[in-house]
Amino acid sequence: MEKVWLEAQGNIEKVLTPQTFNTWIRPIRFGSATSSSLILEVPNKFIKEWVTEKYLAMIQEAVSALAETPCQIEFRLEEKTGDGKAVDLAQPGEKSGSPTGREKTRPGDPTSNLNPKYTFETFVCGSSNQFAHAASQAVANKPASNYNPLFIYGGVGLGKTHLLCAIGNQIHAKNGKARVCYYTSEKFMNEMINCIRYKKMDEFRNKFRKMDVLLIDDIQFMAGKEATQEEFFHTFNSLYESHKQIVVTSDKFPKDIPQLEERLRSRFEWGLIADIQPPDIETKVAILKKKAELNAITLPDDVAMFLGSSSTSNVRELEGMLIRLGAFASLTGNEVTLTMAREVLKDIIVDKSRDVTVEMIQKYVADHFRIKLAEMKSDKRLKTLVVPRQIAIYLCRELTKASYPEIGEKFGGKDHSTIIYSMKKMERQLTQDLELKTTIENLRRGLLS
Numbered sequence: 001m002e003k004v005w006l007e008a009q010g011n012i013e014k015v016l017t018p019q020t021f022n023t024w025i026r027p028i029r030f031g032s033a034t035s036s037s038l039i040l041e042v043p044n045k046f047i048k049e050w051v052t053e054k055y056l057a058m059i060q061e062a063v064s065a066l067a068e069t070p071c072q073i074e075f076r077l078e079e080k081t082g083d084g085k086a087v088d089l090a091q092p093g094e095k096s097g098s099p100t101g102r103e104k105t106r107p108g109d110p111t112s113n114l115n116p117k118y119t120f121e122t123f124v125c126g127s128s129n130q131f132a133h134a135a136s137q138a139v140a141n142k143p144a145s146n147y148n149p150l151f152i153y154g155g156v157g158l159g160k161t162h163l164l165c166a167i168g169n170q171i172h173a174k175n176g177k178a179r180v181c182y183y184t185s186e187k188f189m190n191e192m193i194n195c196i197r198y199k200k201m202d203e204f205r206n207k208f209r210k211m212d213v214l215l216i217d218d219i220q221f222m223a224g225k226e227a228t229q230e231e232f233f234h235t236f237n238s239l240y241e242s243h244k245q246i247v248v249t250s251d252k253f254p255k256d257i258p259q260l261e262e263r264l265r266s267r268f269e270w271g272l273i274a275d276i277q278p279p280d281i282e283t284k285v286a287i288l289k290k291k292a293e294l295n296a297i298t299l300p301d302d303v304a305m306f307l308g309s310s311s312t313s314n315v316r317e318l319e320g321m322l323i324r325l326g327a328f329a330s331l332t333g334n335e336v337t338l339t340m341a342r343e344v345l346k347d348i349i350v351d352k353s354r355d356v357t358v359e360m361i362q363k364y365v366a367d368h369f370r371i372k373l374a375e376m377k378s379d380k381r382l383k384t385l386v387v388p389r390q391i392a393i394y395l396c397r398e399l400t401k402a403s404y405p406e407i408g409e410k411f412g413g414k415d416h417s418t419i420i421y422s423m424k425k426m427e428r429q430l431t432q433d434l435e436l437k438t439t440i441e442n443l444r445r446g447l448l449s
């Protein structure tokens, strides 16, 4: 039967393009046979899946014709000649590959594309990204082991590149000799085009295929670029078969990337797919605080909250606002305050407070303290009424554009000097009373949500 298979392969070669034949059919080897079935060996599960889907009928026909009897075809994964285990990049001794495998990374190596600031230490983990964070850490601790490929997807500016680089940086920190390559898919494509132009494709292929870890950012840019996908597909297979780690990021789930070849899509789905969701307010605030610390910007809690409550989930945009505030503060020699933040960012932050009215605040605060609206507006001096009233006045000033006289008018016709006095008192108390501060923050958050 082995002869039958070799002959069948020859016949199939005549009807397929050389590229297709070499990719899918040539690697298939004779395994064993019975009178009515043929077991063929394929080098990996990707080829097995693809060939079963696309070429099984053709192979069956070719073999049955030569054997002169209907023949069942079964594919089996080839036994690896090596140990078949994942390479632990933390153990330099286990590495195989090209003679340059033990060399230190040199300037100009693709590793130098990694942003050194994007590490796990600088990444804030919250409920929105904890799965992707954990998966990335697992991959960084044990590359090419459990999650290969790792596919990270999520919206714009949610930290995909950060995690991708963190994986690369950690692997590299553990083992300086690991060949870690970070590329955006766009750069991969541009470099490939140049190499085709200058007839350097062998160099291009060798460069990627000798990597221990390949990190490709924004894979969705490969959509519709057939030649790039084809090249990446071969790079992928070559690395995967050599037990090298592949991590890709995308703004979409594999099946939602338009014009992505099925064979690539299925490969991405073989491994682990981890998503990053938009951060909640708490995570946004925690990220802002971390970024402020890293950039030596003093960021008061109320300002962090103000930025965190803005409608954007894009962390890059939040970071931009923070840097702007920091720059403004340092240029004017002032501290970052809420008033300053509101002024400096008035064109950027879609200020939800614009929708908040004095009446809404009065009702919300009155409900919170379980007092009547009429009591809120009255002149009664009971402490149980004075505190909510002063808090409401403070929030009116903070969240609405109403002037002191307008606020006074809506609080039972009080004079504007009473409102100013109330504001000043509240500002003073806020510097000493943490409980009051928390109450106001919660009320503010409730009003803006």
Ligand SMILES: Nc1ncnc2c1ncn2[C@@H]1O[C@H](COP(=O)(O)OP(=O)(O)OP(=O)(O)O)[C@@H](O)[C@H]1O
Pocket (backbone or CB within 6 Å): 118, 122, 123, 124, 125, 126, 129, 154, 155, 156, 157, 158, 159, 160, 161, 162, 163, 218, 251, 287, 290, 315, 316, 319
């Ligand atoms: N959880 C986080 N902790 C700390 N920084 C974060 C976090 N998420 C995002 N960032 C920061 O936000 C910025 C944008 O992140 P990044 O570039 O990784 O986003 P992305 O998802 O790759 O965006 P794009 O879709 O545009 O490629 C970076 O400066 C990154 O450090």
